Amino acid sequence: xxxxxxxxxxxxxxxxxxxxxxxxxxxxxxxxxxxxxxxxxxxxxxxxxxxxxxxxxxxxxxxxxxxxxxxxxxxxxxxxxxxxxxxxxxxxxxxxxxxxxxxxxxxxxxxxxxxxxxxxxxxxxxxxxxxxxxxxxxxxxxxxxxxxxxxxxxxxxxxxxxxxxxxxxxxxxxxxxxxxxxxxxxxxxxxxxxxxxxxxxxxxxxxxxxxxxxxxxxxxxxxxxxxxxxxxxxxxxxxxxxxxxxxxxxxxxxxxxxxx
Amino acid sequence: xxxxxxxxxxxxxxxxxxxxxxxxxxxxxxxxxxxxxxxxxxxxxxxxxxxxxxxxxxxxxxxxxxxxxxxxxxxxxxxxxxxxxxxxxxxxxxxxxxxxxxxxxxxxxxxxxxxxxxxxxxxxxxxxxxxxxxxxxxxxxxxxxxxxxxxxxxxxxxxxxxxxxxxxxxxxxxxxxxxxxxxxxxxxxxxxxxxxxxxxxxxxxxxxxxxxxxxxxxxxxxxxxxxxxxxxxxxxxxxxxxxxxxxxxxxxxxxxxxxxxxxxxxxxxxxxxxxxxxxxxxxxxxxxxxx
Numbered sequence: 001x002x003x004x005x006x007x008x009x010x011x012x013x014x015x016x017x018x019x020x021x022x023x024x025x026x027x028x029x030x031x032x033x034x035x036x037x038x039x040x041x042x043x044x045x046x047x048x049x050x051x052x053x054x055x056x057x058x059x060x061x062x063x064x065x066x067x068x069x070x071x072x073x074x075x076x077x078x079x080x081x082x083x084x085x086x087x088x089x090x091x092x093x094x095x096x097x098x099x100x101x102x103x104x105x106x107x108x109x110x111x112x113x114x115x116x117x118x119x120x121x122x123x124x125x126x127x128x129x130x131x132x133x134x135x136x137x138x139x140x141x142x143x144x145x146x147x148x149x150x151x152x153x154x155x156x157x158x159x160x161x162x163x164x165x166x167x168x169x170x171x172x173x174x175x176x177x178x179x180x181x182x183x184x185x186x187x188x189x190x191x192x193x194x195x196x197x198x199x200x201x202x203x204x205x206x207x208x209x210x211x212x213x214x215x216x217x218x219x220x221x222x223x224x225x226x227x228x229x230x231x232x233x234x235x236x237x238x239x240x241x242x243x244x245x246x247x248x249x250x251x252x253x254x255x256x257x258x259x260x
Numbered sequence: 261x262x263x264x265x266x267x268x269x270x271x272x273x274x275x276x277x278x279x280x281x282x283x284x285x286x287x288x289x290x291x292x293x294x295x296x297x298x299x300x301x302x303x304x305x306x307x308x309x310x311x312x313x314x315x316x317x318x319x320x321x322x323x324x325x326x327x328x329x330x331x332x333x334x335x336x337x338x339x340x341x342x343x344x345x346x347x348x349x350x351x352x353x354x355x356x357x358x359x360x361x362x363x364x365x366x367x368x369x370x371x372x373x374x375x376x377x378x379x380x381x382x383x384x385x386x387x388x389x390x391x392x393x394x395x396x397x398x399x400x401x402x403x404x405x406x407x408x409x410x411x412x413x414x415x416x417x418x419x420x421x422x423x424x425x426x427x428x429x430x431x432x433x434x435x436x437x438x439x440x441x442x443x444x445x446x447x448x449x450x451x452x453x454x455x456x457x458x459x460x461x462x463x464x465x466x467x468x469x470x471x472x473x474x475x476x477x478x479x480x481x482x483x484x485x486x487x488x489x490x491x492x493x494x495x496x497x498x499x500x501x502x503x504x505x506x507x508x509x510x511x512x513x514x515x516x517x518x519x520x521x522x523x524x525x526x527x528x529x530x531x532x533x534x535x536x537x538x539x540x541x542x543x544x545x546x547x548x549x550x551x
Contacts, residue, residue, distance in 0.1 A: 098350060105321070107350050110341060116311045117346050120318020120326075127280065127300055128322070147342075150311040157306070 021086035025225035027066030029170035036204035045075035048102035059114025060139035112145030122163040141172030156190035191217035198222035229259035264395040284330030313342035317352040332358035332374035361417035378495030389472040421452035432478035436465035457538035474499035
């Protein structure tokens with residue numbers, strides 16, 4: 001784990017403990033992905049509405065705390081503000097609100113929505129003959145929603161080679177409707193598919209930068225709770241949970257040792 | 261009204277290169293000229309109404325004025341959450357234009373009927389809900405609203421009324437002020453039947469082309485009369501009811517699926533929305549206990 005991603009995970013644990021709100025495991029699965037995206041795309045934290053920026057959409061909106069911590073790391077706002085996570089009148093809620101926060105392109109939460117909006121954004125950029133691009137991060141659990149596959153079909157049909165879909169394959173899907181071999185499914189839908197280790201920064205950046213003739217799909221194999229053994233062993237219990245003092249110490253120690 | 265929609269869009273697109281047409285595999289033949297002339301702004305995207313709305317929101321976020329068009333129940337009831345979140349919550353505007361209305365597809369059965377669209381969409385913050393009744397209303401209301409950045413719903417029907425009245429977004433029209441103790445309020449194409457029903461009756465008659473925002477001032481003018489909302493959908497009665505303290509009642513849809521096939525007029529007659537049936541209901545309101 002690269003040091004900055006460990007520090008971001010530490011931020012998440014501190015804020016989750018202080019705020020009493022969680023979704024820690026899903027945040028831990030996407031930290032390298034989020035960091036790689038913002039380290040790769042064109043964006044300007046000092047001018048979030050810069051007209052030449054690329055667009056990132058967090059379609060799996062419940063990873064908001066991880067998203068905030070990564071945006072703070074890139075300078076969109078101060079990390080201290082994120083400690084109000086989930087509080088009444090906070091700008092930093094359980095799902096990000098684009099009206100409240102600089103850098104958030106789409107307010108997502110209900111699953112299977114952000115990806116459809118990102119298809120419209122990519123189409124708009126195509127009509128404008130713009131070189132800007134759109135990246136949407138979706139979850140494997142989210143992909144139980146039919147609207148995800150509708151959006152993929154439309155995007156492929158429109159040949160949106162300026163759209164990259166990153167599929168966080170953190171095995172949420174195993175709880176219910178199972179989606180094994182997602183790469184084959186996306187390929188069958190016409191996407192240009194790569195399968196990588198979603199915690200490997202070099203692979204992520206390489207694939208995010210790769211060009212394709214049609215919609216690019218990166219199947220990022222990840223682990224829910226990556227870094228902490230406890231989060232992985234007790235996935236159900238920790239889905240929305242916030243750690244108490246004792247649990248916090250244990251999780252920080254596990255993260256420090258990179259127990260997974 | 262669909263042809264008027266096409267004509268208006270063709271005219272607007274000539275001056276406005278931010279207009280994009282998205283079809284749900286409906287009315288495709290109507291837009292052949294648009295497709296030929298503006299190929300990069302025409303998309304028959306397929307039968308996927310959820311995504312049609314999400315894409316509309318995404319296009320709007322990039323500065324376009326999209327028009328998404330499909331059959332009323334599919335583009336509104338099926339895609340309600342996309343309209344709620346992707347358009348309204350995100351504050352991405354765009355124009356949803358439906359066809360079919362309540363019973364244009366009478367013989368297709370209840371799967372293709374739509375009478376909740378106006379009612380459910382008016383509950384969404386930031387949404388504009390328009391039910392034009394004539395070609396003139398379609399033309400004027402699209403021109404005045406399409407590029408205001410708000411999510412706007414236009415409910416078209418292939419059975420317009422043929423009454424020429426002044427048209428302004430958000431403004432009710434007083435068609436008859438008889439100083440009566442009874443006021444009939446209606447919206448959309450049903451006006452034709454309502455006017456015929458009330459022609460020689462001693463009632464006031466108010467017409468709306470906009471369900472949200474509703475013209476409260478117009479309603480307040482008649483708050484001391486007995487108000488009868490005659491409408492072939494839900495939504496207008498609920499909108500009128502925003503004004504507190506009214507004595508208002510509703511004559512329209514029954515609490516059952518209208519699964520009798522036939523024609524629009526067959527169904528209207530069956531549920532009491534033909535001119536003769538409306539007349540009976542209005543007459544009953546006139547002779548009933550006055551307020």
